[in-house]
Amino acid sequence: xxxxxxxxxxxxxxxxxxxxxxxxxxxxxxxxxxxxxxxxxxxxxxxxxxxxxxxxxxxxxxxxxxxxxxxxxxxxxxxxxxxxxxxxxxxxxxxxxxxxxxxxxxxxxxxxxxxxxxxxxxxxxxxxxxxxxxxxxxxxxxxxxxxxxxxxxxxxxxxxxxxxxxxxxxxxxxxxxxxxxxxxxxxxxxxxxxxxxxxxxxxxxxxxxxxxxxxxxxxxxxxxxxxxxxxxxxxxxxxxxxxxx
Numbered sequence: 001x002x003x004x005x006x007x008x009x010x011x012x013x014x015x016x017x018x019x020x021x022x023x024x025x026x027x028x029x030x031x032x033x034x035x036x037x038x039x040x041x042x043x044x045x046x047x048x049x050x051x052x053x054x055x056x057x058x059x060x061x062x063x064x065x066x067x068x069x070x071x072x073x074x075x076x077x078x079x080x081x082x083x084x085x086x087x088x089x090x091x092x093x094x095x096x097x098x099x100x101x102x103x104x105x106x107x108x109x110x111x112x113x114x115x116x117x118x119x120x121x122x123x124x125x126x127x128x129x130x131x132x133x134x135x136x137x138x139x140x141x142x143x144x145x146x147x148x149x150x151x152x153x154x155x156x157x158x159x160x161x162x163x164x165x166x167x168x169x170x171x172x173x174x175x176x177x178x179x180x181x182x183x184x185x186x187x188x189x190x191x192x193x194x195x196x197x198x199x200x201x202x203x204x205x206x207x208x209x210x211x212x213x214x215x216x217x218x219x220x221x222x223x224x225x226x227x228x229x230x231x232x233x234x235x236x237x238x239x240x241x242x243x244x245x
């Protein structure tokens with residue numbers, strides 16, 4: 001039995017886009033949370049992100065019921081969504097590729113399993129420190145990790161929005177990276193689309209939403225902060241607070 005309880009807040013805003021290509025899942029009964037940011041133009045991005053949001057949680061649940069290990073179950077869910085989006089994309093008339101990012105967290109026992117594909121990040125806020133649990137699969141971030149660019153140069157780079165891994169990417173062959181950690185009371189877990197993470201930075205997250213009555217208020221604040229700072233993209237966030245049971 002987990003030694004903590006969770007409180008969740010979430011919001012998705014269309015922003016200045018013509019439609020909202022983001023999707024989110026907040027399943028408190030199964031303690032499963034997901035943000036997906038679709039791409040492809042018109043309604044293709046919406047279709048891709050919705051496929052990810054529909055397929056991944058159910059596929060993970062099926063795999064767990066089949067006694068797969070949690071990391072294997074998460075990879076199975078992500079791969080099934082990826083293959084489905086690839087097949088669906090091939091049937092589209094548009095020449096633009098359809099795809100989506102996905103970042104998810106599932107709480108199982110005393111562990112949280114986190115995985116991300118694309119540039120929708122997951123952050124852990126613990127005791128005033130912010131750690132990004134996922135890798136941004138952008139060309140700029142890869143150049144930063146190699147030392148070619150500084151973090152600040154990567155933020156300003158024209159390659160910061162160019163993805164080399166996403167669900168629906170025909171060149172993606174490797175399994176998704178899955179990270180497990182053990183929550184502590186007071187932890188905050190944040191899942192976001194890049195419409196938020198491009199304008200709300202780790203220094204904005206360090207207080208873990210302490211100035212707000214609940215996580216829903218903090219989620220609303222973070223989305224509005226991104227919009228006020230000029231985000232022109234869809235903006236989506238899920239915040240999960242871990243407290244002692």
